[in-house]
Amino acid sequence: MSEPGSSPDKMTFLEHLDELRRRIIVALLAVTLAFGVCFTFARQIFDFLMGPLRSALPLGGKLIATTVPEIFLLYLKMSFFAGIFLASPVVLTQVWLFIAPGLYQRERRYAVPFIFFGTGFFLAGAAFGHYVVFPYASHFLTTYGGEGIEVLLTVSQVFSFYSKFILGMGLVFEIPTVVFVLARIGLVTPHFLWSKFRYAVLLIFVIAAVITPTPDVVTQSLLALPMIALYVLSIGVAWLFGRKRQAPEDPSQD
Numbered sequence: 001m002s003e004p005g006s007s008p009d010k011m012t013f014l015e016h017l018d019e020l021r022r023r024i025i026v027a028l029l030a031v032t033l034a035f036g037v038c039f040t041f042a043r044q045i046f047d048f049l050m051g052p053l054r055s056a057l058p059l060g061g062k063l064i065a066t067t068v069p070e071i072f073l074l075y076l077k078m079s080f081f082a083g084i085f086l087a088s089p090v091v092l093t094q095v096w097l098f099i100a101p102g103l104y105q106r107e108r109r110y111a112v113p114f115i116f117f118g119t120g121f122f123l124a125g126a127a128f129g130h131y132v133v134f135p136y137a138s139h140f141l142t143t144y145g146g147e148g149i150e151v152l153l154t155v156s157q158v159f160s161f162y163s164k165f166i167l168g169m170g171l172v173f174e175i176p177t178v179v180f181v182l183a184r185i186g187l188v189t190p191h192f193l194w195s196k197f198r199y200a201v202l203l204i205f206v207i208a209a210v211i212t213p214t215p216d217v218v219t220q221s222l223l224a225l226p227m228i229a230l231y232v233l234s235i236g237v238a239w240l241f242g243r244k245r246q247a248p249e250d251p252s253q254d
Helices: 013-040 042-056 070-086 088-102 105-143 155-172 175-184 190-195 197-211 217-241
Strands: 062-064 152-154
Touching: 013 042, 013 070, 013 088, 042 062, 042 070, 042 105, 042 155, 062 155, 070 088, 070 105, 070 155, 088 105, 105 155, 105 175, 105 217, 152 155, 155 197, 155 217, 175 217, 190 197, 190 217, 197 217
Parallel strands: 062 152
Antiparallel strands: none
């Protein structure tokens, strides 16, 4: 362990692999435990997750199951999905503990803000997708064919669409947290982020097209526009909290 103010810990390649393995195991154990808790409340989770879709379905639209084990398998998938969000503080802690040896001692103080804001933004992204984007996208896609088409959706297809969309929104909302850490340790600056804005917008629409479960432009734009706003917010975060990264000259200093 480095002394306060000392340089990052030196680790061999094999030590990095061993550290990565340990962090992944702890994260998976946390998700597994959270999965067990969520499976106990699988029916309530199903009602909560599918609530926005039911309200967005056209009159007469239904959710159906087409195979015998479909509902049971769906509950397993939903419990694992919900478990990821429940275990997100532990997962983010493991991410921080993996990158911490490469930071200076003073930079490791940002562990608590990283975990706190990382979890908050992850959940905020999921909530934004659940309450705003997902219902709007569902209503647009299910009513696009007009009143002459009866909508019968299988629960598995709907959850596949929902889970990819919500996870994508959760990860997208992590942009300010990542920029906060990078700016505090001097790896990015507001000038750099602003100078790359047009390239960032292009990359954002490419990412939105990749992670959006459907090819329609409306759904992709619903994902891309918040990403652009978050990028602009990240420039402000870098401006407020950024600093030049320097190795301390005196090991006794903070």
